[in-house]
């Protein structure tokens with residue numbers, strides 16, 4: 275009898291344990307040493323420390339839990355608890371995220387950070403929360419995205435004509451490439467290296483750190499500083515998880531996510547420079563686009579299409595009026 279009771283008590287203890295110290299699963303597409311990876315690991319550490327082990331996040335990096343589009347669904351369902359997503363794969367799901375992806379919408383990095391940390395950032399976060407069942411805790415910088423190609427450099431929009439350019443799953447980016455006369459090819463990030471290697475695509479577009487860290491430069495040796503979009507990234511938690519946290523733990527999670535974002539942004543600025551230097555040393559041919567007006571002019575119709583409603587136009591105004 276005693277044995278049975280003891281066994282029962284042990285089983286109950288096991289059953290109860292996850293509610294207090296369950297390990298959360300975190301998703302990240304990037305590998306070791308990448309600014310986002312370092313910052314997310316730091317976030318997990320800080321959250322565990324300050325909650326005295328009540329919040330335990332295990333980060334799975336390098337897209338171990340799947341590619342970004344799948345991970346978004348997994349996070350909505352609660353199979354993944356926290357993640358760092360780029361806004362682009364959310365474009366078709368939450369129209370407000372498209373406004374942050376519009377070409378040349380941010381004046382510079384300072385402007386981008388002030389927008390993210392101000393009322394416009396709060397509006398986009400609120401819409402993501404309302405539509406997707408995830409709570410936005412912080413914003414990461416993702417730099418400027420530029421075009422890179424395999425066979426010849428892009429100097430003008432005419433050079434883009436007919437090129438197969440990989441894009442993320444986003445109608446806005448598909449239209450952006452079409453506006454330049456290119457053929458957009460939606461592909462998961464993890465398949466792009468091979469697609470560049472085998473010539474399935476002629477090029478892609480990304481920031482310096484991803485171009486370097488994913489080793490795309492090995493097969494697409496021409497990088498042209500079009501800097502057409504500064505679409506940023508979010509740190510999110512599944513809504514059900516969030517709702518079950520005490521107010522105190524919510525505060526801990528939010529504050530530590532913001533601290534991680536500060537770290538990410540600092541590391542980002544350094545990594546942009548370092549990645550650029552590294553690929554140049556490896557023989558990449560950089561074409562500096564001095565005058566982006568011809569690109570911007572062709573992309574202009576995206577504004578009418580993707581900031582079409584009064585609410586989206588107001589959001590755009592909010593960005594423009596941010597000093």
Ligand code: GTR
Nearest residue numbers: 303359360442463480481484
């Ligand atoms: C990177 C971004 C990733 C992913 C990737 C892509 O810059 O950090 O989250 O969006 O681009 O192009 O798929």
